[in-house]
Amino acid sequence: MVMDKYRGPMRLRRGQVDHTTHDQRLLDSRGPSDWVHTDPWRVMRIQAEFIEGFGSLADLGPAISVFGSARTPSDHPWYALGEEVGRSLVAAGFAVITGGGPGAMEAANKGASEAGGVSVGLGIELPFEAGLNPWVDKGINFRYFFARKTMFVKYSQGFVVLPGGVGTLDELFEAITLVQTGTVTSFPIVLVGVDYWSGLLDWAREKMLGHGMISPDDLDLVVLTDDVGEAVDRMVRAREERAMRPPERRGQWD
């Protein structure tokens, strides 16, 4: 006789059947513990990370995410720029969200915290010790980049991007993709640092547009400036646009 066993939505037969129950595996700590490292179990941790993030950030109010290099030294002009961005966003009534790390993230958190605003850090577990910077006043540590990235978009009304490396580019291009595809609306993306970023935008114009990989309008999806005031104005205008919408269309996501 073939024995069927059900584990949630899975049906197991023959050699796939294991002869333990969920309760046994939970309570019998003497048994092998490899199962906690399996993908189905990871799904629970991933789910928990979304629940924790949604629960912790739901009441944040209007917020802007600030991205930039983890390596910007504290005596660099771009660090001062990050502080100014954090401070100015708070003055305009926004909470500031960063990746919670060092460099430009720390600068934006410092500016926000010192200005008396809400300074949020969404940290990420990395193979080396990192931890949240000392200017994060509300911090969450994530194991999974993709769960953390969802939080940046869901709880921000726009992105300000300071000079940075591949991590910053990853965050920037994810946001551009979401705006380009209409997945998020009224979502300004401002690059601060004309000298640093203009080569990338020139390349996009020449190569991406030149080869028909983007449409001319796509070049307007990001704003480039050295002026922190202009960056913050863009965020304020988007907040006003959002407020004009009917209430059911104000949220980013259902």
Ligand SMILES: C/C(=C\CNc1ncnc2c1ncn2[C@@H]1O[C@H](COP(=O)(O)O)[C@@H](O)[C@H]1O)CO
């Ligand atoms: C490199 C060092 C620490 C890295 N620690 C980080 N902590 C939090 N978030 C990080 C970290 N590194 C990258 N990120 C994310 O990517 C963006 C910055 O990456 P980049 O390659 O430096 O541009 C940033 O916005 C974070 O979200 C030790 O100094």
